[in-house]
Amino acid sequence: MQKFFLYSILIILYLGLAKALSPSEHGIQFLKNESQFSKLLKGKNLTVILVDTHATGFLIKTYYQKLRVISDYENVDEMILRTNKEFAKKNKDFIGLSIYRKTSETEEFLPLPPGSLYVDNPKYGIWKTNKKGLTYWSFHKTYKNFPKYLGWGKFKLTKDFHQQMKNSISLNQPFYGLQNEFGSNGSITQKNFPHFFAQDRKKKTDLRALILQYLKENF
Amino acid sequence: MAEIFDRLLIRILLAGFVCLMIYLYRYAHVIFYPTVKRQVLKKISPTENPADTLHLFSRLIGISIIFSSISFNEASGVMLSLFHFGVWGSIAIVLYLLSLFIIESIVFYNFDYTDEILKRKNMSYAFISFCHSIVIAYLTRTVMMEAENSLIILLVLWLYMLVIVGFSVKYFTFISKLTFNRLLIQKNLSLCFSYGGFTLGSGFIIASCFDQEHYDITVFCIQVLLKTVLSLIIFPIFKKGIVRIFPIRIGDSRSHATEIDSQMQGLGYGFYEGSIFISAAILTTMIVNRIQFGTIYPFF
Numbered sequence: 001m002q003k004f005f006l007y008s009i010l011i012i013l014y015l016g017l018a019k020a021l022s023p024s025e026h027g028i029q030f031l032k033n034e035s036q037f038s039k040l041l042k043g044k045n046l047t048v049i050l051v052d053t054h055a056t057g058f059l060i061k062t063y064y065q066k067l068r069v070i071s072d073y074e075n076v077d078e079m080i081l082r083t084n085k086e087f088a089k090k091n092k093d094f095i096g097l098s099i100y101r102k103t104s105e106t107e108e109f110l111p112l113p114p115g116s117l118y119v120d121n122p123k124y125g126i127w128k129t130n131k132k133g134l135t136y137w138s139f140h141k142t143y144k145n146f147p148k149y150l151g152w153g154k155f156k157l158t159k160d161f162h163q164q165m166k167n168s169i170s171l172n173q174p175f176y177g178l179q180n181e182f183g184s185n186g187s188i189t190q191k192n193f194p195h196f197f198a199q200d201r202k203k204k205t206d207l208r209a210l211i212l213q214y215l216k217e218n219f
Numbered sequence: 220m221a222e223i224f225d226r227l228l229i230r231i232l233l234a235g236f237v238c239l240m241i242y243l244y245r246y247a248h249v250i251f252y253p254t255v256k257r258q259v260l261k262k263i264s265p266t267e268n269p270a271d272t273l274h275l276f277s278r279l280i281g282i283s284i285i286f287s288s289i290s291f292n293e294a295s296g297v298m299l300s301l302f303h304f305g306v307w308g309s310i311a312i313v314l315y316l317l318s319l320f321i322i323e324s325i326v327f328y329n330f331d332y333t334d335e336i337l338k339r340k341n342m343s344y345a346f347i348s349f350c351h352s353i354v355i356a357y358l359t360r361t362v363m364m365e366a367e368n369s370l371i372i373l374l375v376l377w378l379y380m381l382v383i384v385g386f387s388v389k390y391f392t393f394i395s396k397l398t399f400n401r402l403l404i405q406k407n408l409s410l411c412f413s414y415g416g417f418t419l420g421s422g423f424i425i426a427s428c429f430d431q432e433h434y435d436i437t438v439f440c441i442q443v444l445l446k447t448v449l450s451l452i453i454f455p456i457f458k459k460g461i462v463r464i465f466p467i468r469i470g471d472s473r474s475h476a477t478e479i480d481s482q483m484q485g486l487g488y489g490f491y492e493g494s495i496f497i498s499a500a501i502l503t504t505m506i507v508n509r510i511q512f513g514t515i516y517p518f519f
Contacts, residue, residue, distance in 0.1 A: 007455065014448045021441045 031065070031081040034109045037100045040081070046071035047117045048100040049151065050091055051078065052196045063088035067099075068149070070114075076149050094174070095196055096151050096182050096189030111174040112165060113182040114150035118143070119162055127159065135159045151192035155181065226293075233291055236301055240308045244282050248275075251316045252332060270336050270345035277349035278319070281356030285311045288360040310370070311363060314377055318355045321381060323348065326388050329400050343403055346411040347418070354422030358384065361426045365433065372436055379440060380429065383447055387421040394458065395492060402484065409489030416493025420500025424450045427504040446507050453506045457499035467491060 029040060037048065052066035063085060069077045091099060094111040101108040101117040108117075118124040118139070124146070125139040136156040139146045147153070161178055168175035176183040183189060190197045249260065265272040289307050291300040326347070327335075335341040362380050366373035392399060395413055402410035428446040433439035469488070 007452070010448065010452055014445070014452055017448060018445055021445065 028064075028080055028082050031083045031087065033084075033087050034100055038102065038107060041069060041100075041102065043071045043075075044102060044104045045117065046102050047098045047114065047150075049114045050094050050097060050099050051193060053088060053092065053095065055088065061085065065091065070146070070149050093184045095184040096186060096193050097174070097176070110169060110172060111183075112169070113157075113161075113175060113177055115146065115152065115157065116165055118146065119157055119165075137162070151189060153188060153192045155188050229293060229297060232297070233301070233304075236304065237286060237308075240286065240305070240312075241279070241282065243309070244279075244312050247312050247316060248278060251320045268337070268340055270340045270342050273342070273345040274332075274336050274348050277345075277352035278316075281319075281352040282312065282315060284353070284356040285315055285360045285363065288363050307363070307368075310373070311359065314373075315356060315359050318359060318377070318381055318384075319351060322351055322355060322384055322388060325385055326351070330403065335403075339406070341403070341406045343406045343408055343411040346408075347403070347414050350411075350415040350418040354418050355384070357422055358426055358429070361429045365429055365439075375436060375440075376429070379443065380425065383425055383428075383443075384421075387425065388418070390421070391417050394455075394496075397484075397489075397492070405484075407484055407489075408486055409484050412486070412489035413492035413496070416496040420496040423497075423500045423504055424454070424507075427508050430508070449507050450503050454499055454503045457502045458495060461495050461499060 031037070031040065041048070047070050049068040049070070050065060051068045054064045054066075055061045056064070063083045064080055065083050065088065066078060066080050069079060071077075091111075096114065097111040098114045098116055099109070099111050101112075103117070115137075119137045120127075124143050125137055127135050128138045129135045134156070136158050147155070164178055165175050174183075176186055177188070180186055181188040245260075263272065263275065286308060289304055289311070291304060293300060327344070330344065335344040358380050359377070362376045363373060366376055391414060395417065397407075397410050397413055399410065399414070425447070428443045428450065431439070431442060431446075433442075467488075
């Protein structure tokens with residue numbers, strides 16, 4: 001009994017020391033849920049885009065999410081946060097979407113296409129109409145790189161798109177685009193966040209194929 | 220041809236210099252063991268006292284192990300290389316003998332070298348001392364290699380190593396059924412094999428904890444500490460596991476405690492415990508050092 005007690009103390013000591021002293025434990029903050037964003041992110045007029053999600057561990061999983069934080073004046077930063085299973089699961093379809101937005105007055109948590117915070121705000125751009133009569137959002141020159149940061153690529157956000165987005169907001173439903181262009185299954189997201197959708201990331205483990213490949217490579 | 224001959228001469232010269240350093244060591248040995256002055260400085264008679272021979276020459280093996288970690292760089296000049304070897308060799312001798320002195324003061328706190336080796340010719344004591352010499356030499360070598368010619372780092376790591384070894388030798392009483400002091404007085408060989416296995420095993424573990432890349436001394440020390448604690452967690456699993464896989468029988472169900480005790484003092488039990496300690500320690504180093512968990516960053 002005494003030995004068991006000592007052994008338990010040893011395990012607790014190891015876990016405590018590893019947690020407190022291990023360099024790998026430093027620098028990655030824990031995000032329990034979206035309500036904690038405001039504690040982690042300082043500044044206003046910022047939007048948070050979910051760029052990547054990853055789980056490590058064999059029996060006990062640890063979930064990581066990579067976020068792109070865009071704030072005023074083209075201040076772009078990428079950060080990796082540790083999170084819990086529920087939050088990671090909840091966000092699995094929201095790759096490429098803005099999952100958090102903050103202005104000086106409000107906070108929004110509804111998953112929306114990236115840039116929803118800036119569209120229709122004259123501070124960031126104007127609505128333009130092209131020769132075909134299509135009205136689309138154009139950022140000011142100061143924010144000319146925003147489409148790249150937001151993962152739009154060559155996508156042009158139209159008035160219809162904006163209207164539908166507003167409808168979804170009023171219904172408190174996530175919006176993935178008129179033809180589901182954004183989100184984990186969206187074509188624009190897949191094109192502009194290729195790292196997450198790379199083939200080797202999606203590969204499912206087939207034990208037989210894995211063993212055959214191992215034998216082929218080693219013998 | 221001339222160049223090859225020159226290189227051969229350099230090698231012979233260096234070999235001679237190493238012999239000179241060993242000669243120096245012979246005198247340094249006397250500083251820590253003044254009672255052996257007569258034996259060491261005169262001709263040694265190995266057959267007269269095998270325990271003393273084992274005790275003395277185990278140190279020689281140890282210092283050879285440490286010297287093997289010092290490298291010559293002929294490109295920087297032969298004289299400079301000799302000077303480098305002279306400096307680091309002297310440091311190695313001092314650290315090695317000091318380590319042995321401290322560790323043996325902890326382990327043999329109840330025993331005296333003169334009584335056990337010179338008067339009683341205690342082979343068990345000599346063999347335990349032999350194991351200490353080898354393990355301390357191996358660890359000092361590891362620490363010297365990790366220090367990468369930095370004296371400050373060497374001193375820090377050496378002290379750190381000494382603390383860990385000091386604690387580890389006390390661990391024997393927790394995991395062995397043999398009573399150290401009582402059996403050592405009885406010159407019991409079972410104890411020396413069991414303790415020898417334990418010392419070599421713990422040496423493997425500690426050396427493997429120190430054997431890692433380092434960029435920052437603080438982070439390195441933290442990693443060593445974590446690996447040491449982890450080894451303390453893993454080692455009992457292997458020890459218990461091996462004991463379960465290879466169960467032994469000591470006496471029968473009707474045997475008295477004294478009979479069981481006397482069987483445990485047999486040579487076989489010492490081999491058994493020693494082997495378990497070494498194999499469990501080697502397997503522990505595998506679990507602690509050879510598992511690569513990777514990093515999340517390639518994915519991100």
